[in-house]
Amino acid sequence: MELTSHLLLGLQVAISPTNLLFCFVGALLGTLVGVLPGIGPAATVALLLPITFTMSPETSLIMLAGIYYGAQYGGSTTAILINLPGEASSAVTAIDGYQMARQGRAGAALGIAAIGSFIAGSFATLVIAWFAEPLTTVALKFGPAEYFSLILLGLVASTALAHGSVLKALAMIVLGMLLGLVGTDVNSGQLRYTFGVGELADGLGIVAIAVGVFGIAEIFRNLENEQEREVGVKTVSGLMPSAADLKASAAPIARGTAIGTILGVLPGGGALLASFASYAVEKKLAKDPSRFGKGAIEGVAGPESANNAGAQTSFIPMLTLGLPANAVMALMVGAMTIQGIAPGPSVITDKPELFWGLIASMWLGNLMLVLLNLPLIGIWVRLLSVPYYILFPGIIAFSAIGVYSVASNVFDLYTLAAFGLIGYLLVKLGFELTPLLLGFVLGPMMETYLRRAMVLSRGDPSYLVTEPLSAALLAATASLLCLLLLPSVTRKRSEVFVEED
């Protein structure tokens, strides 16, 4: 069977000693930043991008992917142990997980979270393998008009899951796109918005911007009110859930996996939405919904499976279409570009070892997380009590070296400092930063596709709506936009996300 031979090829790549090592390093680092406050997967991936330039493309993407799903694991650990979700998508886990921990069942909660995540991650990995090829076949038929409309749809859809106002998220996308256009225009060779700064000819550095807005700005936010992190649970015992726990969790894990696999494909944070949706479903289906919020194991098993499945399937748009669904995927697109690979549907045919190797490594990485993280839980607990003010001089030092090592360019360091300040200002004004980064990566792509489409149509903009597929995508974009800006939907959205803050 074709799928089997592809997966076998992938496994061969993934179990080479180097790749296995960096898959492990990535997953471990991911768990670490998931546990530690003040630095998330986006900032970590951005920081490590420069280091991966010297690796082969496979190894670099395998490690970066490991950071991403490792952080999901780490995030749930803090959610359960100290009621402080390390990552947004673990917010729901904290509700019942922390209650379980207070009742002395932290081990069972952590255990079921790990088991559920592994099952969900394995299933979602299979789904990626399954759908990748048919999807890329469709994507290869896309012309510039279709691509333009598809990116537009993806960008608008990503704001549906933004926490604040949709209009503000859309504005961040546009601002990001404008920032992405700084540098040399590929078509005419003309410099745009460089103001005679030679270093800007190649554009603003994605590493400097991402580390600035996700790393430095985050430090400022954490400095706003410094407080000790209370680690209520000092020791964790009994990691293996009891038979009754397993029985109660089986169905929620299956449902969470299904919900996460589907919702994860959506741009803009499918994993986050999936965990909320799974929690709502479990609460609705429970015989006694009043147990929820008081330590129901279903409330941990379902959402944890959902967010891990969602984290995996959010790779689908990036791998098949070259379109990132969230900030980490945007950085992976950046990593591929720097490695000289054009992200998009041709990757699967031109670089099968990269494509299938990455997919197989995700499964191996998930397995390593279960096998290694559960025994290491004591170390994570101790790390939780590291005071923040000891951590962030390290974050600053790593950021500075990481950004500078991209091109030994001092200008990138000034960009880093500037975007730390800009990012903090924007957050203070109620803007989100993920749309900014998505716009930054996708803006130049959109310009290229729009230009090509207009050349094909000899400058007639109606070409975008007379091509049937492009018209359908634009119609979907328009109706989504209307829906999002409707006052009633706006209210509903704020209700959904209110639990998070």
Next chain:
Amino acid sequence: MRADFKDIVAGLLLLAAALFFGLIGFSQLPLGTSFRMGPGYFPVLLSGLLGVMGLAIAGRAIGAGAAVSAGQIPWRGIVLTSGATIGFALLVPRYGLVPALVVAILLSAFASRRMTPALALALTAGLTAFCILLFRYGLGVPIPLLGAP
């Protein structure tokens, strides 16, 4: 008059960015036609869109409920942390990695009010050594330890 001042500032800031990108694009970059788009075409289009969004955000805020206060702004942390990055930028090309790291870590350590001088010195020594081992010897990042390349 009731107004959400945070959103008014937010909208006006976007408007300023739109004017900045739009006016420079309009005056300095060839626009071209829709058939052959010049380097200014897409940026000017986006700037127009951003300007409208900025106005909409600011306009919507007039008459809306007052925003929650901005909360505490950690000025000391912001100044020291940004200073750490800029200090690193100034030192690293001339004097090398070690002095740049020492200055950056010392400055950022004092961004927190809880830091004590003894802990800051220990942290600086430990982190500098760790970074040098990791980046210079572990990963082979080609930045000289002392002096210009």
